[in-house]
């Protein structure tokens with residue numbers, strides 16, 4: 001099937017490449033000429049495992065093209081909207097201007113029978129607001145909403161083999177047409193028994209908001225437990241293990257630490273609360289504000305813990321910050337707890353040297369004032385304290401004996417509770433966990 005994807009960022013580029021890998025003919029469109037030039041040349045504009053090789057393969061097979069010219073969508077049967085929906089500056093609500101612009105840019109190029117499919121995460125009510133535009137422009141096209149649940153770091157696999165597919169469809173014949181087209185797009189996953197939930201626009205939009213709200217709540221719940229563990233001497237990692245054996249709770253997303261960041265969970269819970277308030281149901285989601293506060297508190301608490309461990313102040317102390325990305329296997333530093341902590345420490349007068357296997361360049365663009373090290377050895381050299389904030393494999397597997405030979409003072413603060421405390425202590429380190437002794 002011929003498919004277009006508008007917006008070739010973390011979501012759209014992966015979507016375009018993955019659909020081409022599944023055998024579709026795909027054109028990716030973006031307003032960012034530099035991004036398009038990179039993609040067209042077979043280079044991923046961001047780090048995502050497996051993306052670049054799949055991109056090169058699809059380009060080589062002639063099934064994938066990239067352009068800034070939206071007219072190139074002509075002839076595609078399905079048009080995915082994958083543009084950003086960032087938080088509005090100074091507000092909690094989502095900025096939908098990119099979605100509106102993308103839909104409007106498509107209108108002159110649609111043919112009767114086309115299906116426009118929203119993938120971006122949007123406040124409930126957005127699809128119902130946009131659908132009449134397709135009718136007014138007499139395009140003969142229909143609108144569906146098909147939220148995306150991929151995780152960065154696993155994005156290609158999550159797109160090719162999702163754990164569920166959700167369609168928000170219009171009623172009547174239009175819905176039947178949209179469903180038929182989407183079933184064709186996802187024929188491989190459906191053939192592999194992936195559950196499909198076909199529903200109305202509002203439910204589909206809400207599934208996405210609710211999923212991210214639930215994940216954020218799970219993380220903030222365990223981080224609230226970490227706060228209590230800190231003052232009682234309990235161990236939050238053992239607590240999480242014990243809770244996780246209860247099948248109804250489950251162990252995943254119960255890792256306490258510096259909390260959640262990224263381009264999605266933080267902005268999505270804020271947009272959800274803003275939308276609930278617009279709908280007169282602010283009370284229903286008031287708890288999400290608390291989840292946000294717990295989450296942000298973890299960052300400042302880690303900074304305090306580092307200061308405490310250094311005798312009260314970080315001023316002029318050399319601190320090696322291990323990690324900048326919001327999670328391992330990504331170069332994404334949008335609302336990253338790790339980068340935020342590095343900036344806070346620097347603001348308190350610490351001599352911060354930060355390193356990350358993939359996110360140094362993305363961090364430098366936002367915070368050129370920080371000092372970055374290309375590798376672990378340089379970051380650890382002479383450090384008064386080491387702070388682990390993104391649990392990359394190379395940091396989890398750091399050898400405490402080797403690291404001890406490099407630092408000035410063997411003090412480690414484990415912001416992700418990911419190291420073996422006994423092993424580090426046995427190697428002569430002062431180990432500080434985050435919600436565990």
Ligand SMILES: NC(=O)C1=CN([C@@H]2O[C@H](COP(=O)(O)OP(=O)(O)OC[C@H]3O[C@@H](n4cnc5c(N)ncnc54)[C@H](O)[C@@H]3O)[C@@H](O)[C@H]2O)C=CC1
Pocket residue numbers: 006007008009010011012029030031032035082083084085098101102105119120121122148149150151152263264
């Ligand atoms: N990053 C992720 O893992 C996931 C993101 N989402 C959602 O997907 C959406 C996109 O997120 P990201 O890809 O992370 O953002 P992003 O910022 O990486 O990418 C958005 C892209 O859209 C482009 N764009 C803006 N206006 C355009 C227009 N009128 N026409 C064509 N392209 C345009 C931008 O230049 C940019 O390349 C958001 O709603 C996000 O919440 C959903 C699931 C996963």
Ligand SMILES: O=C(O)[C@H]1O[C@H](OP(=O)(O)OP(=O)(O)OC[C@H]2O[C@@H](n3ccc(=O)[nH]c3=O)[C@H](O)[C@@H]2O)[C@H](O)[C@@H](O)[C@@H]1O
Pocket residue numbers: 121148149150151152153212215219252253254255256257258259260261262263264265326327
């Ligand atoms: O809407 C989105 O964009 C996506 O947001 C998240 O995916 P992602 O942001 O890639 O990353 P996650 O694996 O969810 O991690 C988010 C943050 O939570 C943190 N986290 C995760 C798990 C945990 O136990 N503790 C914890 O602090 C991570 O370090 C990271 O900062 C969701 O998991 C995806 O399903 C969703 O599609």
